[in-house]
Amino acid sequence: MSKNGLSAALAKMRDAGVAPQAMNVFSHYYGELERGATGLVPEETIEPLRQVASVDDVEVSEHDARQALGRTVLIRLNGGLGTSMGLERAKTLLPVRDGRTFLDLLVAQVMAARARYDVTLPLVLMNSFRTRQDTLAALAAYPDLEVEGLPLDFVQNQEPKLRADDLTPVTWDADPALEWCPPGHGDIYTALVSSGVLDALLERGYRYAMTANADNLGAAPSARIAGWFAATGAPYAPEVCRRTPADVKGGHLAVRRSDGRIILRDTAQTPADQMHYFTDQFRHPFFHTNNLWFDLRVLRQTLEERDGILGLPLIRNTKTVDPADPSSTPVIQLETAMGAAVEAFEGATAVEVPRSRFQPVKTTNDLLLVRSDAYELNADGLLVQVAEQACTVSLDARYYRTIADFEARFPAGPPSLRGARTLRVEGDWTFGAGVVATGDAHLGPDGAPGTVPDGARI
CATH class of the missing domain: 3.90.550.10 (Spore Coat Polysaccharide Biosynthesis Protein SpsA; Chain A)
Structure with missing residues (x-):
């Protein structure tokens, strides 16, 4: 055979x-x-x-x-x-x-x-x-x-x-x-x-x-x-x-x-x-x-x-x-x-x-990070990390896995991650403008689906 x-x-x-x-x-x-x-x-x-x-x-x-x-x-x-x-x-x-x-x-x-x-x-x-x-x-x-x-x-x-x-x-x-x-x-x-x-x-x-x-x-x-x-x-x-x-x-x-x-x-x-x-x-x-x-x-x-x-x-x-x-x-x-x-x-x-x-983008978790203020783009096309440590991002795959779903939930762009160690999002949340994540930021499933207001700190 x-x-x-x-x-x-x-x-x-x-x-x-x-x-x-x-x-x-x-x-x-x-x-x-x-x-x-x-x-x-x-x-x-x-x-x-x-x-x-x-x-x-x-x-x-x-x-x-x-x-x-x-x-x-x-x-x-x-x-x-x-x-x-x-x-x-x-x-x-x-x-x-x-x-x-x-x-x-x-x-x-x-x-x-x-x-x-x-x-x-x-x-x-x-x-x-x-x-x-x-x-x-x-x-x-x-x-x-x-x-x-x-x-x-x-x-x-x-x-x-x-x-x-x-x-x-x-x-x-x-x-x-x-x-x-x-x-x-x-x-x-x-x-x-x-x-x-x-x-x-x-x-x-x-x-x-x-x-x-x-x-x-x-x-x-x-x-x-x-x-x-x-x-x-x-x-x-x-x-x-x-x-x-x-x-x-x-x-x-x-x-x-x-x-x-x-x-x-x-x-x-x-x-x-x-x-x-x-x-x-x-x-x-x-x-x-x-x-x-x-x-x-x-x-x-x-x-x-x-x-x-x-x-x-x-x-x-x-x-x-x-x-x-x-x-x-x-x-x-x-x-x-x-x-x-x-x-x-x-x-x-x-x-x-x-x-x-080593800055690969394999998931929307990675994409959110490189789009955030944890990095700056220099004149040579390089992403330079400006945060003291790169934030670890974990988005609920049920709502953020695809680009279409991801973009819909960050209509005003990514939150600030420069001061965050981790960002963990559980449930379906849409982010407003100027959201700031600090330390070990977490959004739980309670209250989801929901909206993170403009200027909120999480």
Whole structure:
């Protein structure tokens, strides 16, 4: 059954015009799935990563930093639709501050770095087939952004979702688009090759790539980190931060006992009965920001040596074909994580960075915070935290999860969070203008639905 399943899946990919390199990678992971690979990384097979270099302790001359940044390309993952917040287009087109979107602020960061260091610094997005059109239309407002000879984007590959019962490609007549899924952001390495972007970068003298999620506004161009990475001679280096109680679900780095290599372990790769080890911020003190650096030459050489397959650990993702319908056909999605490539390169290292380089927006809780006065937007497109500590926001998901519901309940904008440690909202509340949250602010369900009056303090 599974042999027929692979043949059917490859035929489906071929008919859809999927790149041959992506089909080879899919075949590799299909074989892994057949062999029973789970991608699990038990605690007994790893040692905690206790020490990494801190960028604060690095000495890099202005000249070396500028030289390294001049040979760097910024790649941003822009394939997400923000469906968890009720969006149906690229999340980066969502306004963040003063009517400016994630994409606007990202472009501002790039243009500021170009002007400051006198470098070309290309920005290239990895879009999905669902985000590309709207994103490129928005970037048309920046005619000076594109670097001659390089595209503004390349498209992430797609693969068939597999029926969980027999590993054949699923069919879903109600919405055939749901028969497909991305192979996880680990596809970036394959897509760079199959799109021709990797060769184009190397031909134009670029050596290093700095990659991050497009919704992480903290991952701005950094000449200092570029200079550090170039000086190490390492092929690959993720940025990590010290874990706090808020980070215990994020992936962490560890050292594999069998060969001493640094690896990335996510929640999906942790046995259920060992999650207490995974979430222990003191046992595993560094979390992976998904900001990472890699040497383009080494990537090309490694892919050539391995017939285009880096061999990243498989992530076996079990879902239903229609994520919104739990009664729809159960499927398996074959995925890999971009950060897992740390184990694919001999001599890979890591660098500890300030928490300010990790400002992702995954939920409306995060969005409220970055829109609030806890941050200020500077001329370089950077959100600068002005509060003594960033407030932890928890909004009742029944009423604030989607952007439409969220916007309706903050018609006058976010409350002041500069003096708040936490904001917890239970129930359905609509906020008036000039509301100020202080300390551990809480709105309970009693009295909801209700309105928080203009100028109220909570």
